[in-house]
Protein backbone atom coordinates (compact mmCIF):
# COMPACT_ATOMS: atom_id res chain seq x y z
CA UNK A 1 0.00 0.00 0.00
CA UNK A 2 1.28 3.46 -0.85
CA UNK A 3 2.40 5.44 2.16
CA UNK A 4 0.68 8.84 2.35
CA UNK A 5 3.79 10.31 4.00
CA UNK A 6 5.92 9.37 0.98
CA UNK A 7 3.35 11.00 -1.31
CA UNK A 8 3.47 14.22 0.72
CA UNK A 9 6.99 14.62 2.12
CA UNK A 10 7.51 16.78 5.20
CA UNK A 11 8.81 19.80 3.28
CA UNK A 12 5.76 19.83 1.00
CA UNK A 13 3.41 19.52 3.98
CA UNK A 14 5.14 22.46 5.68
CA UNK A 15 4.87 24.59 2.52
CA UNK A 16 1.14 23.79 2.20
CA UNK A 17 0.59 24.62 5.88
CA UNK A 18 2.45 27.92 5.48
CA UNK A 19 0.44 28.90 2.40
CA UNK A 20 -2.90 27.98 4.00
CA UNK A 21 -2.11 29.84 7.24
CA UNK A 22 -0.93 32.88 5.28
CA UNK A 23 -4.05 32.99 3.12
CA UNK A 24 -6.34 32.59 6.14
CA UNK A 25 -4.56 34.79 8.68
CA UNK A 26 -1.92 36.83 6.80
CA UNK A 27 0.80 36.61 9.49
CA UNK A 28 -0.21 33.27 11.03
CA UNK A 29 2.16 31.30 8.78
CA UNK A 30 5.17 33.42 9.77
CA UNK A 31 4.28 33.27 13.49
CA UNK A 32 3.71 29.52 13.39
CA UNK A 33 7.06 28.84 11.74
CA UNK A 34 8.86 31.13 14.18
CA UNK A 35 7.44 29.34 17.23
CA UNK A 36 6.94 25.76 16.06
CA UNK A 37 10.11 24.45 17.75
CA UNK A 38 9.14 25.75 21.19
CA UNK A 39 6.65 22.99 22.06
CA UNK A 40 9.27 20.36 21.29
CA UNK A 41 11.51 21.68 24.08
CA UNK A 42 8.85 20.94 26.69
CA UNK A 43 7.45 17.59 25.61
CA UNK A 44 7.93 14.66 23.22
CA UNK A 45 4.16 14.24 22.81
CA UNK A 46 2.81 15.98 19.71
CA UNK A 47 -0.51 16.90 21.35
CA UNK A 48 1.25 18.77 24.16
CA UNK A 49 3.61 20.41 21.65
CA UNK A 50 0.61 21.55 19.61
CA UNK A 51 -1.20 22.90 22.70
CA UNK A 52 1.89 24.87 23.82
CA UNK A 53 2.40 26.32 20.35
CA UNK A 54 -1.27 27.27 20.07
CA UNK A 55 -1.15 29.12 23.39
CA UNK A 56 1.97 31.03 22.29
CA UNK A 57 0.38 31.77 18.90
CA UNK A 58 -2.77 33.20 20.51
CA UNK A 59 -0.70 35.29 22.96
CA UNK A 60 1.33 36.82 20.10
CA UNK A 61 -1.86 37.40 18.10
CA UNK A 62 -3.50 39.22 21.01
CA UNK A 63 -0.53 41.29 22.14
CA UNK A 64 2.22 41.91 19.57
CA UNK A 65 0.22 41.91 16.30
CA UNK A 66 -2.21 44.69 17.42
CA UNK A 67 0.73 46.90 18.49
CA UNK A 68 2.50 46.47 15.13
CA UNK A 69 -0.76 46.94 13.20
CA UNK A 70 -1.28 50.32 14.87
CA UNK A 71 1.96 51.57 13.34
CA UNK A 72 0.43 50.93 9.92
CA UNK A 73 -2.83 52.64 10.87
CA UNK A 74 -5.05 49.65 11.65
CA UNK A 75 -6.78 49.00 14.94
CA UNK A 76 -8.21 45.78 16.34
CA UNK A 77 -11.94 45.47 16.95
CA UNK A 78 -12.82 44.56 20.56
CA UNK A 79 -12.78 40.94 21.66
CA UNK A 80 -15.48 41.29 24.31
CA UNK A 81 -18.57 43.48 24.45
CA UNK A 82 -18.87 45.95 27.34
CA UNK A 83 -21.59 48.43 28.31
CA UNK A 84 -19.41 51.20 26.85
CA UNK A 85 -18.66 49.38 23.60
CA UNK A 86 -21.36 46.75 22.95
CA UNK A 87 -19.42 45.21 20.07
CA UNK A 88 -17.99 41.69 19.86
CA UNK A 89 -16.89 39.15 17.25
CA UNK A 90 -19.54 36.59 16.30
CA UNK A 91 -16.77 34.01 16.65
CA UNK A 92 -13.40 34.16 18.38
CA UNK A 93 -12.00 32.69 15.14
CA UNK A 94 -12.14 36.14 13.52
CA UNK A 95 -9.71 37.31 16.22
CA UNK A 96 -7.26 34.39 16.19
CA UNK A 97 -7.23 34.49 12.40
CA UNK A 98 -6.28 38.23 12.52
CA UNK A 99 -9.36 39.17 10.50
CA UNK A 100 -10.63 41.86 12.90
CA UNK A 101 -8.40 44.81 11.89
CA UNK A 102 -9.81 48.00 10.39
CA UNK A 103 -8.96 51.67 10.05
CA UNK A 104 -9.89 53.73 13.08
CA UNK A 105 -12.86 55.46 11.44
CA UNK A 106 -14.49 52.11 10.68
CA UNK A 107 -14.26 51.12 14.34
CA UNK A 108 -15.65 54.48 15.43
CA UNK A 109 -18.64 54.20 13.08
CA UNK A 110 -19.43 50.73 14.45
CA UNK A 111 -18.97 51.90 18.07
CA UNK A 112 -21.29 54.86 17.61
CA UNK A 113 -24.00 52.77 15.94
CA UNK A 114 -23.69 50.02 18.58
CA UNK A 115 -23.95 52.48 21.50
CA UNK A 116 -27.05 54.07 20.01
CA UNK A 117 -28.56 50.65 19.31
CA UNK A 118 -28.04 49.46 22.87
CA UNK A 119 -29.41 52.75 24.23
CA UNK A 120 -32.59 52.22 22.20
CA UNK A 121 -32.72 48.43 22.70
CA UNK A 122 -30.88 47.54 25.95
CA UNK A 123 -28.59 44.50 25.94
CA UNK A 124 -28.15 44.57 22.17
CA UNK A 125 -24.66 43.75 20.93
CA UNK A 126 -23.32 44.35 17.44
CA UNK A 127 -21.50 41.25 16.24
CA UNK A 128 -18.84 41.76 13.64
CA UNK A 129 -17.56 39.16 11.17
CA UNK A 130 -14.66 39.65 8.77
CA UNK A 131 -12.95 43.03 8.92
CA UNK A 132 -9.45 43.18 7.46
CA UNK A 133 -5.94 41.88 8.04
CA UNK A 134 -3.46 43.81 10.23
CA UNK A 135 -1.00 44.84 7.49
CA UNK A 136 -0.62 45.79 3.85
CA UNK A 137 -3.53 47.19 1.83
CA UNK A 138 -2.73 45.08 -1.24
CA UNK A 139 -2.99 41.73 0.54
CA UNK A 140 -6.28 40.09 -0.53
CA UNK A 141 -8.51 38.75 2.22
CA UNK A 142 -10.25 35.76 0.68
CA UNK A 143 -13.03 35.15 -0.12
CA UNK A 144 -13.81 38.88 -0.03
CA UNK A 145 -13.04 41.20 -2.91
CA UNK A 146 -13.16 44.49 -1.01
CA UNK A 147 -11.79 44.01 2.51
CA UNK A 148 -8.08 44.36 1.81
CA UNK A 149 -7.83 48.13 2.46
CA UNK A 150 -9.09 48.02 6.08
CA UNK A 151 -12.06 50.22 5.16
CA UNK A 152 -14.73 47.54 5.31
CA UNK A 153 -16.24 45.26 7.90
CA UNK A 154 -19.12 42.80 7.84
CA UNK A 155 -21.73 42.96 10.58
CA UNK A 156 -24.23 40.25 11.49
CA UNK A 157 -27.92 41.03 11.51
CA UNK A 158 -29.59 41.27 14.93
CA UNK A 159 -31.69 38.31 16.05
CA UNK A 160 -34.08 37.43 18.85
CA UNK A 161 -35.43 34.25 20.36
CA UNK A 162 -38.28 32.86 18.28
CA UNK A 163 -41.57 34.11 19.72
CA UNK A 164 -39.88 36.47 22.21
CA UNK A 165 -38.50 39.70 20.66
CA UNK A 166 -37.27 40.88 24.06
CA UNK A 167 -34.59 38.14 24.13
CA UNK A 168 -31.69 39.41 22.02
CA UNK A 169 -29.60 36.76 20.27
CA UNK A 170 -26.58 36.56 17.99
CA UNK A 171 -26.69 35.10 14.50
CA UNK A 172 -27.81 31.45 14.26
CA UNK A 173 -24.68 30.78 12.20
CA UNK A 174 -21.66 30.19 14.46
CA UNK A 175 -19.58 32.30 12.07
CA UNK A 176 -22.33 34.79 11.19
CA UNK A 177 -22.39 33.91 7.48
CA UNK A 178 -24.42 31.52 5.34
CA UNK A 179 -27.81 31.41 7.09
CA UNK A 180 -29.77 33.56 4.64
CA UNK A 181 -32.89 35.69 4.85
CA UNK A 182 -33.85 34.40 1.44
CA UNK A 183 -36.13 36.25 -0.96
CA UNK A 184 -39.76 35.18 -0.98
CA UNK A 185 -41.22 34.15 -4.37
CA UNK A 186 -43.06 37.48 -4.80
CA UNK A 187 -40.07 39.67 -3.82
CA UNK A 188 -37.90 41.55 -6.29
CA UNK A 189 -34.89 39.44 -7.31
CA UNK A 190 -32.89 40.92 -10.16
CA UNK A 191 -30.71 37.82 -10.39
CA UNK A 192 -33.39 35.17 -10.04
CA UNK A 193 -32.32 31.96 -11.85
CA UNK A 194 -28.96 33.48 -12.85
CA UNK A 195 -25.89 31.62 -11.70
CA UNK A 196 -22.60 32.94 -10.35
CA UNK A 197 -19.74 30.99 -8.72
CA UNK A 198 -19.71 33.58 -5.92
CA UNK A 199 -23.39 33.28 -4.96
CA UNK A 200 -24.01 30.14 -2.97
CA UNK A 201 -27.47 29.04 -1.83
CA UNK A 202 -26.25 26.34 0.60
CA UNK A 203 -29.72 24.78 1.03
CA UNK A 204 -28.38 22.03 3.32
CA UNK A 205 -27.61 24.44 6.20
CA UNK A 206 -30.65 26.73 5.98
CA UNK A 207 -32.56 24.70 8.61
CA UNK A 208 -30.05 25.85 11.27
CA UNK A 209 -32.15 28.58 12.85
CA UNK A 210 -31.40 27.58 16.47
CA UNK A 211 -34.80 28.93 17.54
CA UNK A 212 -33.81 32.44 16.40
CA UNK A 213 -35.45 34.94 14.10
CA UNK A 214 -33.94 38.00 12.49
CA UNK A 215 -34.90 41.07 14.55
CA UNK A 216 -36.17 43.48 11.94
CA UNK A 217 -36.56 46.44 14.29
CA UNK A 218 -33.08 46.22 15.79
CA UNK A 219 -31.40 45.46 12.46
CA UNK A 220 -33.22 48.34 10.79
CA UNK A 221 -32.23 50.67 13.63
CA UNK A 222 -28.59 49.57 13.34
CA UNK A 223 -28.70 50.08 9.59
CA UNK A 224 -30.13 53.58 9.92
CA UNK A 225 -27.44 54.50 12.46
CA UNK A 226 -24.72 53.29 10.09
CA UNK A 227 -26.23 55.11 7.12
CA UNK A 228 -26.68 58.37 9.01
CA UNK A 229 -22.98 58.56 9.90
CA UNK A 230 -21.19 60.97 7.56
CA UNK A 231 -18.10 58.71 7.52
CA UNK A 232 -20.08 55.83 6.02
CA UNK A 233 -19.52 55.53 2.29
CA UNK A 234 -21.77 52.59 1.54
CA UNK A 235 -23.66 49.69 3.10
CA UNK A 236 -24.42 46.57 1.07
CA UNK A 237 -27.58 44.54 1.62
CA UNK A 238 -29.61 42.37 -0.78
CA UNK A 239 -32.28 44.40 -2.51
CA UNK A 240 -35.24 42.27 -1.38
CA UNK A 241 -34.34 43.19 2.22
CA UNK A 242 -34.24 46.94 1.40
CA UNK A 243 -37.85 46.56 0.38
CA UNK A 244 -38.93 44.10 3.07
CA UNK A 245 -37.50 46.32 5.81
CA UNK A 246 -38.64 49.54 4.13
CA UNK A 247 -35.31 51.38 3.93
CA UNK A 248 -34.35 53.66 1.09
CA UNK A 249 -31.06 55.57 1.32
CA UNK A 250 -28.55 56.71 -1.28
CA UNK A 251 -25.74 54.93 0.59
CA UNK A 252 -27.64 51.65 0.83
CA UNK A 253 -26.84 49.51 -2.19
CA UNK A 254 -27.06 45.92 -3.27
CA UNK A 255 -24.27 43.87 -4.73
CA UNK A 256 -24.10 42.84 -8.37
CA UNK A 257 -24.47 39.25 -9.50
CA UNK A 258 -20.79 38.35 -9.40
CA UNK A 259 -20.34 38.90 -5.67
CA UNK A 260 -21.17 37.20 -2.41
CA UNK A 261 -24.74 37.29 -1.09
CA UNK A 262 -25.63 39.97 1.42
CA UNK A 263 -28.83 38.58 2.95
CA UNK A 264 -26.99 37.12 5.94
CA UNK A 265 -24.95 40.20 6.90
CA UNK A 266 -24.34 43.90 6.27
CA UNK A 267 -21.19 45.05 4.53
CA UNK A 268 -20.08 48.44 5.86
CA UNK A 269 -17.65 50.55 3.85
CA UNK A 270 -16.17 53.67 5.46
CA UNK A 271 -13.98 56.12 3.63
Ligand SMILES: [Zn+2]
Nearest residue numbers: 152153154267
Ligand atom coordinates in the same frame (compact mmCIF):
# COMPACT_ATOMS: atom_id res chain seq x y z
ZN1 LIG B 1 -18.00 42.45 3.30
